Amino acid sequence: MGLSRNRSGEDYLEGMLSDLVGAKGKPKPQKKSPTRFVTFLTCLQFAFAVYATLLLYSMSPTVDIRTKPDFSWAQRIAQQVKQLMVVPPNGGSPYQESGISAVSHFTTADVCENEKIDFEQKKSDDAKMIKLKTELYQEVLDFQSKSFGTETLPQLMAMKSRWDLKNGLNNPNALPKVTVILNHFKRKTLCAQLESLLNQTLPFHHVWVIAFGSPNELSLKRIVDSYNDSRISFISSTYDFKYYGRFQMALQTEADLVYVLDDDMIPGRKMLQILSHVAGTEKYKNSVLGSIGRILPFRQKDLTFPSYRKFRSKEAGLYLPDPAYDILVNKIVQVDFLSSSWFLSAELVKTLFIETPLTFMTGEDLHLSYQLQKYRNAGSFVLPVDPNDKETWGDSEHRLAYVSETTVIFKGIVQVRDDQWWKALSTGYITQWAAMNPQKIDAFFYAHSLEEVKVLAPLLNKFRSTFGKKAYIAVSGGSFCPCEDAAVALNWPKSVCTERRFKIFDLAVGAGSSGVSDSEVPVVQGVYSSMKGLIKMHDPSVLIAVSDIDPHVLKALRMASETTANGSTLVLLPRPSVEKVLWMADLRSTALPYWNKMRISINIITQTRAKSLLRLLKSLTDAYYVGDEVPITFNMDSRVDEDTIKAVNSFAWPHGPKILKRRIIQGGLIRAVSESWYPSSDDDYGLLLEDDIEVSPYYYLWVKYALLAYHYDPQVSLPELSSISLYTPRLVEVVKERPKWNATEFFKKTPNTPYLHQLPCSWGAVFFPKHWKEFYVYMNMRFTENAKENPVQIPKSRTNGWQASWKKFLIDMMYLRGYVSLYPNFPEQASFSTNHMEPGAHISAKDNVLKHDKSDFEVPLLKEDFRNFLPGGKLPSASKLPSLNLFNRPVSLKGLKAAGAKLRQDVLECEATETVMVDHNTGLPSRCAEF
Ligand SMILES: *[C@@H]1O[C@H](CO)[C@@H](O)[C@H](O)[C@H]1NC(C)=O
Ligand SMILES: *[C@@H]1O[C@H](CO)[C@@H](O)[C@H](O)[C@H]1NC(C)=O
Ligand SMILES: *[C@@H]1O[C@H](CO)[C@@H](O)[C@H](O)[C@H]1NC(C)=O
Numbered sequence: 001m002g003l004s005r006n007r008s009g010e011d012y013l014e015g016m017l018s019d020l021v022g023a024k025g026k027p028k029p030q031k032k033s034p035t036r037f038v039t040f041l042t043c044l045q046f047a048f049a050v051y052a053t054l055l056l057y058s059m060s061p062t063v064d065i066r067t068k069p070d071f072s073w074a075q076r077i078a079q080q081v082k083q084l085m086v087v088p089p090n091g092g093s094p095y096q097e098s099g100i101s102a103v104s105h106f107t108t109a110d111v112c113e114n115e116k117i118d119f120e121q122k123k124s125d126d127a128k129m130i131k132l133k134t135e136l137y138q139e140v141l142d143f144q145s146k147s148f149g150t151e152t153l154p155q156l157m158a159m160k161s162r163w164d165l166k167n168g169l170n171n172p173n174a175l176p177k178v179t180v181i182l183n184h185f186k187r188k189t190l191c192a193q194l195e196s197l198l199n200q201t202l203p204f205h206h207v208w209v210i211a212f213g214s215p216n217e218l219s220l221k222r223i224v225d226s227y228n229d230s231r232i233s234f235i236s237s238t239y240d241f242k243y244y245g246r247f248q249m250a251l252q253t254e255a256d257l258v259y260v261l262d263d264d265m266i267p268g269r270k271m272l273q274i275l276s277h278v279a280g281t282e283k284y285k286n287s288v289l290g291s292i293g294r295i296l297p298f299r300q301k302d303l304t305f306p307s308y309r310k311f312r313s314k315e316a317g318l319y320l321p322d323p324a325y326d327i328l329v330n331k332i333v334q335v336d337f338l339s340s341s342w343f344l345s346a347e348l349v350k351t352l353f354i355e356t357p358l359t360f361m362t363g364e365d366l367h368l369s370y371q372l373q374k375y376r377n378a379g380s381f382v383l384p385v386d387p388n389d390k391e392t393w394g395d396s397e398h399r400l401a402y403v404s405e406t407t408v409i410f411k412g413i414v415q416v417r418d419d420q421w422w423k424a425l426s427t428g429y430i431t432q433w434a435a436m437n438p439q440k441i442d443a444f445f446y447a448h449s450l451e452e453v454k455v456l457a458p459l460l461n462k463f464r465s466t467f468g469k470k471a472y473i474a475v476s477g478g479s480f481c482p483c484e485d486a487a488v489a490l491n492w493p494k495s496v497c498t499e500r501r502f503k504i505f506d507l508a509v510g511a512g513s514s515g516v517s518d519s520e521v522p523v524v525q526g527v528y529s530s531m532k533g534l535i536k537m538h539d540p541s542v543l544i545a546v547s548d549i550d551p552h553v554l555k556a557l558r559m560a561s562e563t564t565a566n567g568s569t570l571v572l573l574p575r576p577s578v579e580k581v582l583w584m585a586d587l588r589s590t591a592l593p594y595w596n597k598m599r600i601s602i603n604i605i606t607q608t609r610a611k612s613l614l615r616l617l618k619s620l621t622d623a624y625y626v627g628d629e630v631p632i633t634f635n636m637d638s639r640v641d642e643d644t645i646k647a648v649n650s651f652a653w654p655h656g657p658k659i660l661k662r663r664i665i666q667g668g669l670i671r672a673v674s675e676s677w678y679p680s681s682d683d684d685y686g687l688l689l690e691d692d693i694e695v696s697p698y699y700y701l702w703v704k705y706a707l708l709a710y711h712y713d714p715q716v717s718l719p720e721l722s723s724i725s726l727y728t729p730r731l732v733e734v735v736k737e738r739p740k741w742n743a744t745e746f747f748k749k750t751p752n753t754p755y756l757h758q759l760p761c762s763w764g765a766v767f768f769p770k771h772w773k774e775f776y777v778y779m780n781m782r783f784t785e786n787a788k789e790n791p792v793q794i795p796k797s798r799t800n801g802w803q804a805s806w807k808k809f810l811i812d813m814m815y816l817r818g819y820v821s822l823y824p825n826f827p828e829q830a831s832f833s834t835n836h837m838e839p840g841a842h843i844s845a846k847d848n849v850l851k852h853d854k855s856d857f858e859v860p861l862l863k864e865d866f867r868n869f870l871p872g873g874k875l876p877s878a879s880k881l882p883s884l885n886l887f888n889r890p891v892s893l894k895g896l897k898a899a900g901a902k903l904r905q906d907v908l909e910c911e912a913t914e915t916v917m918v919d920h921n922t923g924l925p926s927r928c929a930e931f
C-alpha cells in the first residue's frame with residue numbers, strides 16, 4: 001500500500017545532499033507536481049484520497065516498517081469504493097469500462113506528461129569531504145585494478161562477447177532477448193522511459209510496466225495502451241508487492257536478460273547494447289550490472305562499523321558516481337549494491353529469493369547483490385560512461401537529481417538498512433571493505449546449538465583472553481541457537497549480537513525453521529554459504545566445532561573450510577576434550593593448521609604378561625584422544641601365551657583400528673621392539689610400549705601439544721628432536737652405580753620445565769619417523785652381538801658394556817649425531833607413563849645382573865591437566881628448553897653435536913667439526929656437514 005516509497009535512488013541522492021549540507025539538512029517538503037491530468041470520476045478521486053491517507057499514515061516516522069501495519073480497514077474501504085465504481089461487464093479492464101471508455105483511444109501525445117527538469121547539480125565546496133571521497137574512490141579503484149582488473153568503456157566494448165550487436169545485425173538469433181521491467185508509482189516519467197527504450201540501438205524483447213498499488217494506475221495504463229505495441233505490457237495490482245514484486249515478475253520472463261529500472265532512470269540510447277555486450281563477456285557474464293552503486297561502510301578506528309549514512313566520514317563508504325564530489329565512473333567498478341537499475345541474466349534473478357529478507361519494505365537492492373555473491377559468486381558492477389556521450393549514460397536525463405529534492409528519509413528506514421547491511425556482512429557478504437582489508441584470525445568457532453556454545457565456551461574464551469590471539473564464533477541463530485542466549489552462555493553482554501563489531505556472528509539459519517520444512521538443504525546451504533564468506537574474510541587458522549555436530553552441518557563446514565587458498569583446518573573436538581585442549585590457544589597461529597596432520601600409532605610389545613597388558617590397555621582406552629584416530633598394533637613373539645592371546649583377541653579398541661602381529665620364530669626383545677613399528681609417512685609417529693607400562697589419561701595430549709609446539713610450528717627449528725618421552729627417570733642409567741637423579745631439584749630455577757635429554761626412553765616414548773628410519777639404517781650397519789666389536793665407545797658410558805639391545809644402538813646414534821628427546825618434568829616425577837617392573841624378557845634376563853629397586857622406576861601418573869603445572873601455563877618456547885647430555889649434564893645442542901663429532905666413530909668418516917647427514921626418505925647416510 002504505497003508504504004514509505006523510499007527509492008534506492010532517492011536514498012542515494014539524499015545521502016549525497018545530506019553529506020553536502022550536513023546531518024542537520026532537512027529535505028524540503030514534497031512539491032506538488034503540476035498536473036494537467038483530467039480527473040474523471042468523483043469516486044475515483046475518493047479512492048485516491050484513501051490511498052493518499054494511507055500514504056501519509058505510512059510516511060509517519062513512528063511506523064515501524066518491520067512489523068506489518070494493519071491496513072485492512074483501509075483496504076476494505078478502498079475495495080468497496082472500487083466495487084461501486086468498477087463494473088466490468090465483459091471481463092475487460094475495469095477502468096476502460098468506467099467513464100474512461102467515453103474516449104475511445106488516446107494518442108501518446110494526449111496522455112504523456114513529462115516532468116520538467118530544471119535541476120542544477122549541486123557541487124560540494126567542502127575541501128575536506130572532496131579529498132576524503134576522492135581518495136577513498138582512488139583506493140577502491142587501485143585495489144580493484146590490482147586484484148581483478150577494471151576496464152574503461154571502450155575496453156569493455158572491445159572484449160569478446162556472446163551478445164555482440166555487430167554479429168546480431170545479420171543474425172537476429174545472436175541478439176539477446178532483453179525484458180525491461182519498469183516500476184511505476186506516482187512519477188511522470190513513463191513516456192520518457194518508453195521513448196528511450198523504443199529508440200535503443202539494441203531493441204528490447206518486452207517491456208513490462210508494473211504499477212503496484214499506484215494512485216496513477218489509470219493514467220499509466222493509458223500511456224501503455226497509447227503505444228499500441230504488443231511488446232509493451234501493463235501489469236497492475238491493488239496489492240503492493242513492493243520493490244521485490246518486479247523481481248518476482250522477472251522470474252517468469254523467457255528472455256535471456258532482465259533490465260529492471262526505477263522510474264527515475266531514463267537510459268541513454270546505447271544502454272541496452274552496452275549492458276548486453278558486457279553481460280555477454282566471459283568475465284562479467286555472472287554479474288549484475290548497473291549505473292549507480294554504493295560501497296558500504298568501512299571499519300572505524302574503534303573497530304566498529306558506522307551507519308551507512310554517517311555523514312562527513314570516509315568510513316560511511318561511497319556512492320558511485322557521486323557528481324557532488326565530481327566522482328565519475330570511467331572504469332567498471334565493483335560495488336556492494338546497485339541502485340535504480342539492475343541488468344542481469346534472467347537465470348540469476350531467483351537468487352534474490354533464497355533467503356527471506358529482513359523486510360519486504362525496502363532493501364531489495366542490497367539483498368540482491370548480497371544473495372548473488374553469497375549463493376552464486378556473482379559480483380555487482382557499475383558500468384563506466386563516456387562523459388561526452390549521453391547515449392552511454394544510465395540516466396541520460398539526470399532525473400535523479402531532481403528526485404532528490406523531494407525525498408523524505410525516515411529514521412526507521414536508516415535503521416532497517418543499517419541492520420540489513422550489517423546482517424549481510426556478518427553472514428558472509430564480502431563487501432568491498434572486506435575484500436580490501438583481508439583479516440587473519442586464529443580460530444573461528446561454529447556452534448549449531450546452545451549446548452554446543454556452552455561446551456565450546458572455555459576454549460573460545462581462552463583464545464580471546466590469550467595475548468595476540470583473535471577468535472570469533474558463529475552461531476546458527478534463530479530457533480536453533482538464539483544469538484542472545486549464546487552471548488549469555490559465553491558470559492558476554494547480549495548487546496554483542498547487535499553492535500556492529502566482529503565477535504559473534506548470527507547466521508540466522510534457524511530463523512525460518514518453524515517446523516515448516518524438515519529438509520536439510522536450507523540448513524546446509526545457509527551454513528555453507530555464510531561460513532564460506534566469513535572464512536574468506538577472516539582466514540582463520542582453524543575452524544572449530546564439536547565432533548558430534550549434526551552431520552549435514554558438518555558437511556557444510558567441511559566444504560566451507562576448503563574455500564580459502566590454503567584452506568582452514570577443521571578441528572572437530574569431542575565435547576569432553578574441549579576443556580582438555582585449552583593449550584591450543586597458546587600455539588602459534590602458524591602451528592594451528594597442523595592440528596590434524598600427525599598420526600600417532602600405539603605399538604605394544606607383549607608375550608606372557610596378560611594381567612599387565614590388561615592394565616595397560618585400560619589406561620590407553622581411558623586416555624583423551626581429542627577425536628583423533630589412533631591405530632593400535634599388538635606385536636606378539638612366538639612364545640606368546642594363551643591368556644595374552646585371549647586378552648588381545650577380546651580387546652575392543654574404541655579409538656581406531658586394531659592390528660595383530662605374531663612371530664613364528666622367536667625374535668627376542670631386540671627384534672620385538674625395534675621391528676614393532678616402521679613409519680609409513682613423515683607424519684606417522686610410533687609410540688612403543690612394553691606391556692608392563694601404564695599411561696596417564698593425558699599422555700596423548702602431551703605428545704600432540706609437544707609435536708605442534710616443537711615440531712610442526714614452521715617458526716621453530718629443532719631438527720635434533722627425535723622422540724618425545726612420556727616418562728621422567730629417577731636414575732642416571734648410563735653412569736656406573738646408577739646414581740639417583742631428581743629433575744625437580746635439578747630444574748628448580750624454572751620449576752616443571754620440560755627438558756631435552758640425549759637419552760632415548762624405552763618406557764613410553766613416541767619416536768619421530770625420520771629419525772626412526774635413520775635408526776634402522778644405523779643399526780643395520782652397526783649391529784653386532786659382541787659389545788667389544790662395536791666401534792662406538794662413548795667415553796665413561798656404561799652403555800659400552802651393554803649386551804646388544806636396540807636402545808644401546810639408538811643411544812650411540814643419538815650421541816654421535818647430537819639428537820635429543822623431550823622429557824616431562826613435574827613434581828615427584830609424575831609422568832605420562834610408568835613402569836611397573838614386572839618380570840619379563842627384560843627384568844628377568846639372566847645377564848641383567850643389577851638389582852632393580854621398584855621405587856627407582858615406578859613414578860606416579862599425572863591425573864590432572866598438566867597445563868596448570870607448566871611454567872606460565874604453557875610449553876616454553878623451543879629456545880628456552882634446557883638440554884642435557886647423556887650423563888645429565890647441561891650442554892647446549894651445539895655442544896652435544898661437538899661431543900659426538902669429536903669421537904669420529906660414525907658410519908661415515910667425517911671431520912671433528914662435522915656430523916653425518918642422512919637422507920630422510922631412506923634413512924641412508926649421505927654426507928658430512930658442518931654443524
Ligand atoms: C532517437 O534517436 C535518434 C538518433 O540518435 C535521435 O535523433 C532522436 O531524438 C531519438 N528520439 C528520442 C525520442 O529519443
Ligand atoms: C494498433 O496496432 C494494430 C496492429 O499494428 C492496428 O491494427 C491498430 O489499428 C492499432 N490501433 C490503433 C488505435 O492505432
Ligand atoms: C598459502 O600457503 C603458502 C605457502 O605455505 C603461502 O606462501 C601463501 O601466502 C598462503 N596463501 C594464503 C592466501 O594464505
Ligand SMILES: *[C@@H]1O[C@H](CO)[C@@H](O)[C@H](O)[C@H]1NC(C)=O
Nearest residue numbers: 741742743744745746748828
Ligand atoms: C626432589 O627435589 C624436590 C625439590 O627439591 C624435593 O621436594 C623432593 O623431595 C625431591 N625428591 C626426592 C625423591 O628426593
